Amino acid sequence: MIKKISYTILIIGCILITVGYFRYNPTVVVNKVVPNTAEAVVRVNLRAIEYSVVTDIISHPFSYFNSKKSTSSSSAKVKKIGLLDQVEIPADLFFYTNDQNFKGVWVSSAIKIKEKKTLIKFFEQEGLKQKIHQNFSYYESKNIVYVLLEDNLKVLIKLKKVENIEIKLAAVLNVKEYLTDEDLIIQKIRESEGLLTLATKQDDFFEIKIDKQVLNLTGVIGELNNIFLPHQTRFKAGKMAHVTGKLKMGFISNLIEKSNKESFKKLTTMSLDSLSTSWNGGFELNLHRFKEEIDTIVTYEYDDDFNKVEKKSVQKKINPNVSLYLYKTDTFYRYLTSKKAIKIIDSKRVFTMNPLFTTFINEDKLGVLLYSSKEPLKKVSNANDKFTLFFNVEEYNKVNRGIYNIPNKYFRLIENIKANVTSQNCVTIEISLKNKTQNFMYQFLK
Numbered sequence: 001m002i003k004k005i006s007y008t009i010l011i012i013g014c015i016l017i018t019v020g021y022f023r024y025n026p027t028v029v030v031n032k033v034v035p036n037t038a039e040a041v042v043r044v045n046l047r048a049i050e051y052s053v054v055t056d057i058i059s060h061p062f063s064y065f066n067s068k069k070s071t072s073s074s075s076a077k078v079k080k081i082g083l084l085d086q087v088e089i090p091a092d093l094f095f096y097t098n099d100q101n102f103k104g105v106w107v108s109s110a111i112k113i114k115e116k117k118t119l120i121k122f123f124e125q126e127g128l129k130q131k132i133h134q135n136f137s138y139y140e141s142k143n144i145v146y147v148l149l150e151d152n153l154k155v156l157i158k159l160k161k162v163e164n165i166e167i168k169l170a171a172v173l174n175v176k177e178y179l180t181d182e183d184l185i186i187q188k189i190r191e192s193e194g195l196l197t198l199a200t201k202q203d204d205f206f207e208i209k210i211d212k213q214v215l216n217l218t219g220v221i222g223e224l225n226n227i228f229l230p231h232q233t234r235f236k237a238g239k240m241a242h243v244t245g246k247l248k249m250g251f252i253s254n255l256i257e258k259s260n261k262e263s264f265k266k267l268t269t270m271s272l273d274s275l276s277t278s279w280n281g282g283f284e285l286n287l288h289r290f291k292e293e294i295d296t297i298v299t300y301e302y303d304d305d306f307n308k309v310e311k312k313s314v315q316k317k318i319n320p321n322v323s324l325y326l327y328k329t330d331t332f333y334r335y336l337t338s339k340k341a342i343k344i345i346d347s348k349r350v351f352t353m354n355p356l357f358t359t360f361i362n363e364d365k366l367g368v369l370l371y372s373s374k375e376p377l378k379k380v381s382n383a384n385d386k387f388t389l390f391f392n393v394e395e396y397n398k399v400n401r402g403i404y405n406i407p408n409k410y411f412r413l414i415e416n417i418k419a420n421v422t423s424q425n426c427v428t429i430e431i432s433l434k435n436k437t438q439n440f441m442y443q444f445l446k
Contacts, residue, residue: 030094030186033109035175038096040200042106043189047091052195052210052441086119087153088112095157101171104160110152119153133166136173140165147172195441200225206427210440217429221421227251228386228421231282234366235325236378238286240396245387245421246327247281268353270339278335282327282367289321290399291373318402319357323371333363356403387421394434413443 034041094109096102113119123130123146128139139146145156145165154172162168179186188199194207198219206219221228231246253276261272294316301309326332336342341353342361351361351370362369393414415432433440 030179030181030190032178033094034096034179034186036177036179036183037098037101037175038179038185039098039202040096040198040204041179041185041189042095043192043197044093044095045091045193045195045197046089046093048193048195049441052439055439081118081122081125083119083122086114086122088114102168104158104162105168106157106159107168107172108155108157110149110154113148113151113153116148116151119148133169134173136169138169145169149173213433213436213438213440213443215431215440217427219427221425221427223425226425228425229281230423231386233284233388235284235286235323237390238288238323239392240289241287241389241391242285243389244284246283249276249279249281252276252281268339268341270335270341270353274335275332278329278332280327280329284323284325286323287320287396288323288373290318290401290404291321292400293317293319317357318400318404319372320404321373323369323373325367325369327367333368336361336368385420385422386425387419389417389419391417393417410444 088111090109090111092109093111095106096109097106120130123139126141128141128146130137130139137148139148143158145158147154147156147169156165156168156172158165181187181190185199185201188205189197192207194209196208198204198206200222202224203222204220204225206217209216209218227248229246229248231244233244253273256272264270264272294314301311333342336351341351343350343352349361351359357372359370359372360374362371393411393416397412413433413435415434417432418428418430420428431440433443435443
């Protein structure tokens with residue numbers, strides 16, 4: 001009897017291992033999936049995402065049970081049609097784009113439809129109207145376009161407002177040649193074990209992995225898209241947040257649209273192009289803490305005899321103890337002065353363009369320091385990589401931040417965020433969660 005039970009358990013175990021192996025180690029199919037015109041490709045490894053959640057459920061089963069029982073009122077609700085129930089979830093989902101045909105839009109690979117009529121009911125349920133173009137139909141929301149091609153569904157994600165979306169839809173249909181296994185961009189994606197992978201023809205490569213309660217993004221920035229220059233810090237890192245680096249200002253300035261530059265000039269009277277040419281791109285931002293400040297506001301009223309009466313009121317505000325150091329050329333401070341962005345108030349030089357809190361400004365041989373606190377900064381001499389970021393989110397969430405609060409439920413889950421770009425253009429971003437009992441993926445999806 002014991003032998004039979006042992007053999008039965010062994011056979012079941014072998015079956016589970018075999019099924020699991022083929023399910024969670026599928027062959028990456030790229031045949032006629034990504035057009036050869038694609039300049040950037042994202043692979044979403046859906047099987048790896050599923051495996052990450054399943055293994056965590058097995059490791060911590062009791063943390064996934066919800067003791068709250070559903071009420072009769074909730075059970076009586078009409079069940080809505082779900083999009084994921086109407087399609088076959090593939091092992092991998094690809095998104096691609098290029099500047100010629102799909103600028104500002106990412107196009108998905110084809111997704112098999114289970115029942116087309118029910119899928120159409122889903123779109124109607126969501127208030128989306130059917131539109132016909134050539135030999136296909138599509139449904140458009142604010143940021144997403146769903147395209148029905150026979151028994152397949154394609155999804156277009158719009159990163160900005162797109163005019164004449166039909167032109168881009170026609171480009172989706174007119175694909176004749178595709179990337180193959182021999183293409184370098186596909187080779188990188190196939191070899192990656194990340195949950196999400198991005199590769200471009202400009203040699204950029206990034207992948208996201210999850211190690212228990214930590215999300216890791218690693219990769220390399222290609223020289224064409226690299227916005228960072230070598231940099232050296234001057235001041236000690238802040239307790240809550242510290243960001244330092246040096247940017248290619250010409251590259252950044254070209255990324256900003258002309259309309260945004262004009263809006264900035266109308267608001268501040270300053271030109272972004274002039275600022276970028278007078279600033280060399282080096283910066284250090286430190287957030288030390290938040291502090292409560294009391295301001296006395298003096299107003300005047302007139303009594304019945306038209307005598308001026310002074311009235312004082314006290315206003316409490318929460319302001320950050322923050323400092324920003326900008327490395328410059330010789331013209332930067334002079335440009336700020338010419339635009340009347342600096343005034344002398346109580347023998348202190350004040351930067352007047354910040355409406356939120358009083359910002360003092362000082363100049364030295366290397367740059368300009370803007371700060372909110374009169375406390376002196378501790379100087380250091382430390383050679384860092386091209387870019388460094390540290391944000392103690394848990395410490396930030398503990399204190400009263402007033403109007404500087406970030407109202408986001410996911411933000412409250414995070415313990416800290418770290419980011420780094422090395423001199424070899426290697427990128428590392430690490431997001432750690434406070435809850436150490438559940439997988440990162442599950443905490444963000446639940």
